[in-house]
Amino acid sequence: MGALDSILLELAKNSMNNLVVAEGDHVGEDGLLYCGKCNTPRQKRIEIGGQSVVVGCICRCEVEKREREEAAKKEEQQRQIIEYRREKCISDPAYRRLNFAADNGSCPKAVEAARWYSENFGQLKAENKGLMFMGTVGTGKTFASCCIANELIDRGYDVWLTTMLPLLRSAGNFSQCDSVFERIQRVDLLVLDDFGTTKNSERNMELLFEIVDARARSGKPLIITTNLIPAQLKDPADLSLARIYDRVIAMCSCERSPVVLNGNSIRGQIARGKHRAP
Ligand SMILES: [Zn+2]
Incomplete structure (x- = not known):
C-alpha cells in the first residue's frame, strides 16, 4: 500500500469516527447506514489500495440543509451589501x-x-x-x-x-x-x-x-x-x-x-x- 493510500485509509477511518448516528438511522440490506429522515445512505463503500472500505458520506437531507445554509449566508451577505450602499445613498x-x-x-x-x-x-x-x-x-x-x-x-x-x-x-x-x-x-x-x-x-x-x-x-x-x-x-x-x-x-x-x-x-x-x- 502506497503512502497516498495510507493517508486515504486514515481519512476514511476519521470519517467513520466522526459519524454520529442519529435517532431513526438504520442499517440497510447492503450493510450501510441510512438516514432516518430521508432514507438515503450516510455511508458508502470505496476502494483504497485494492480493499473495500466503508466511509461516511452525507445523505440527501444533509446536502439540502447545507445548500439552504449556504443560500441563507449569501442572501445575508447580499442584504448587508445593500444596507451598506443604502447608507451611502441616503x-x-x-x-x-x-x-x-x-x-x-x-x-x-x-x-x-x-x-x-x-x-x-x-x-x-x-x-x-x-x-x-x-x-x-x-x-x-x-x-x-x-x-x-x-x-x-x-x-x-x-x-x-x-x-x-x-x-x-x-x-x-x-x-x-x-x-x-x-x-x-x-x-x-x-x-x-x-x-x-x-x-x-x-x-x-x-x-x-x-x-x-x-x-x-x-x-x-x-x-x-x-x-x-x-x-x-x-x-x-x-x-x-x-x-x-x-x-x-x-x-x-x-x-x-x-x-x-x-x-x-x-x-x-x-x-x-x-x-x-x-
Ligand atoms: Zn438525511
Whole structure:
C-alpha cells in the first residue's frame, strides 16, 4: 500500500469516527447506514489500495440543509451589501426606512405615482425622464420619493437622495465640491428633497444652477419634491430662479409629472423630529 493510500485509509477511518448516528438511522440490506429522515445512505463503500472500505458520506437531507445554509449566508451577505450602499445613498437614517412596505395608505396618490415610476425606471432612465412631487408639508411627497429611492437601491441602482441644505453646503465647500459634482453626474437617480425652500441668496442660486445644470448634462433623471405651487415654479419673480426652474421642469418630464398633492398631513408619521438631514 502506497503512502497516498495510507493517508486515504486514515481519512476514511476519521470519517467513520466522526459519524454520529442519529435517532431513526438504520442499517440497510447492503450493510450501510441510512438516514432516518430521508432514507438515503450516510455511508458508502470505496476502494483504497485494492480493499473495500466503508466511509461516511452525507445523505440527501444533509446536502439540502447545507445548500439552504449556504443560500441563507449569501442572501445575508447580499442584504448587508445593500444596507451598506443604502447608507451611502441616503444620508438621513430615517429616510432609509421609508419604503413601500412602510406605506400605511395615507397618501395613495403619491405612493401610486412612486410605484409607477419605480416599475418603469429602466425605460424612464433610458429616456432621461424625471418626476416632480408638489405639495405642502405632510402630503407624502418625501415619503413617495424615499419609496422610489429605497426600491431602486434594493434593485442595485446607484441613487443619491438628499435635502437641499446639506447639498448646497457641500457643493459650496472647496474641498468637497469636486466629489459632489462628480456624484451628481454619476448616480442613476438623483432625488432633491425640499427643492425651492433654501434662502435665495446669490451664492445659493449660483450653486443651485450649477447642480441642476450638472445633472442635466449627465443625461440621467432627476426627482424633486417641492412645496412650491405650480405658478411659483413656472413664473418666479427672479430671473435667475426662472432659469433654474425652467431647467428642472424640462428634466422632470415623465408623463406623470408633476404629481400635485393635497390632503391630510402624514407629517409625524414619517421621521418625526428628524425630518431634515443636518
Ligand atoms: Zn438525511
